[in-house]
Amino acid sequence: MNFETIKPLLREGQKSKIVLLVMDGLGGLPMEEGGKTELETARTPNMDALAAKSVLGLHHPLPLGLTPGSGAAHLGLFGYDPIKFEIGRGVLSALGVDFDLQKGDVAARGNFCTVDQDGVITDRRAGRIPTEIGERLCNMLMEKVNIPGVQVILQAEKEYRFVLVLRGEALSGEVSDTDPQMVGKKPYIAEAMAPEAEKTAEFVREFVRQGTEILANEHPANCFVLRGFAQLPNWPTFNEAWGLDAVAIAQYPMYRGVAKVVGMTVLQAAASMEEEISMLEQNWDNHDFFFVHMKKTDSYGEDGNFNAKVDIIEQVDALVPRILALNPDVLIITGDHSTPAKLRSHSWHPVPVLLYSPDSLPDGITSFGERACAHGSMGSRFEATDLMPYAIAHAQRLDKFGA
Numbered sequence: 001m002n003f004e005t006i007k008p009l010l011r012e013g014q015k016s017k018i019v020l021l022v023m024d025g026l027g028g029l030p031m032e033e034g035g036k037t038e039l040e041t042a043r044t045p046n047m048d049a050l051a052a053k054s055v056l057g058l059h060h061p062l063p064l065g066l067t068p069g070s071g072a073a074h075l076g077l078f079g080y081d082p083i084k085f086e087i088g089r090g091v092l093s094a095l096g097v098d099f100d101l102q103k104g105d106v107a108a109r110g111n112f113c114t115v116d117q118d119g120v121i122t123d124r125r126a127g128r129i130p131t132e133i134g135e136r137l138c139n140m141l142m143e144k145v146n147i148p149g150v151q152v153i154l155q156a157e158k159e160y161r162f163v164l165v166l167r168g169e170a171l172s173g174e175v176s177d178t179d180p181q182m183v184g185k186k187p188y189i190a191e192a193m194a195p196e197a198e199k200t201a202e203f204v205r206e207f208v209r210q211g212t213e214i215l216a217n218e219h220p221a222n223c224f225v226l227r228g229f230a231q232l233p234n235w236p237t238f239n240e241a242w243g244l245d246a247v248a249i250a251q252y253p254m255y256r257g258v259a260k261v262v263g264m265t266v267l268q269a270a271a272s273m274e275e276e277i278s279m280l281e282q283n284w285d286n287h288d289f290f291f292v293h294m295k296k297t298d299s300y301g302e303d304g305n306f307n308a309k310v311d312i313i314e315q316v317d318a319l320v321p322r323i324l325a326l327n328p329d330v331l332i333i334t335g336d337h338s339t340p341a342k343l344r345s346h347s348w349h350p351v352p353v354l355l356y357s358p359d360s361l362p363d364g365i366t367s368f369g370e371r372a373c374a375h376g377s378m379g380s381r382f383e384a385t386d387l388m389p390y391a392i393a394h395a396q397r398l399d400k401f402g403a
Helices: 003-009 045-051 070-077 089-096 131-144 195-215 238-242 253-261 273-282 296-302 306-324 384-394
Strands: 018-023 054-060 106-115 121-123 151-156 161-167 223-230 246-249 289-294 330-334 351-356
Touching (some): 003 238, 018 384, 045 351, 054 384, 070 089, 131 151, 238 246, 246 253, 273 306, 289 306, 296 306, 330 384, 351 384
Parallel strands (some): 018 289, 246 289
Antiparallel strands (some): 106 121, 106 223
């Protein structure tokens, strides 16, 4: 949806409230032919009861067949065309850890990883090392790396993740990833994707060279990979685009970052899913749009742990009555993308979505799952960017279009 089309239709003074509850990587696949997905397997009495009073569908964050990254997928949910509003993971990660990213800085998302004696990646996440170890490694690299002409800043994110920021003159984010995003390959060599990025790419290559030597005797985090080189964009804010006062509630930095980049208020990182709902309750009177993010569905999907992903979905279901007790005018439950445990990765499969509102015409479908949502009135392949206009319409925040 074009923001310029929506803007003159936005009603002022509306007090209705919208909750967007995102279970990261929610969509899944059966582990064997004829089986059920993680969501279909989970016991979700609250979401199933809500489905019977809601409209359902399956959305896709990107054109059919394309597998989305987390940033692109969330931008789609927020109503930003991810193809037009493209951003590297680095900026999202930096903002997510409250780093003071400045205009001209180049940020990248880093993973500490494990490589064998030939430099081949055997574990992209270094055994999911604790955040404390990640902090130690970041401090050690910052202390020992020395590259004339650029300041190198590292900040631990969570577990094996960290943020790399390069600060200097005439830098560019047009640098290719070193992360192959799979095991069995060596890290790629960073290359300039535009002539003006050659100096930045050389800084990255030198950082990788020095950093790899420094980590050589560490275990399991004896190497690292980088992706999503980017600089701060200049975009319309979420609140300007949709006439809302939005707040983000999340545990993980990356998702706090994507909310910040579109101008949402971002609360301090929660320690648990239960705390996220407590923060929703505590801030209910202060905002009118609430982005609530649950991460572990995606983590267990990437680990190939079908049963653990099912368990997280059931834990989220148990929290739904607390959200409904707040009496939201619109409640959306969905994922940003699919992460089937069968594939151990993000995938191109469409994502289940439930939209509840007292002013919706329910589909009368009594369960919330991929194949149930395929029969919903929102459609089996609708674009994620259509979700926000549909939500604010149900929240009575849009005037009619045309004479």
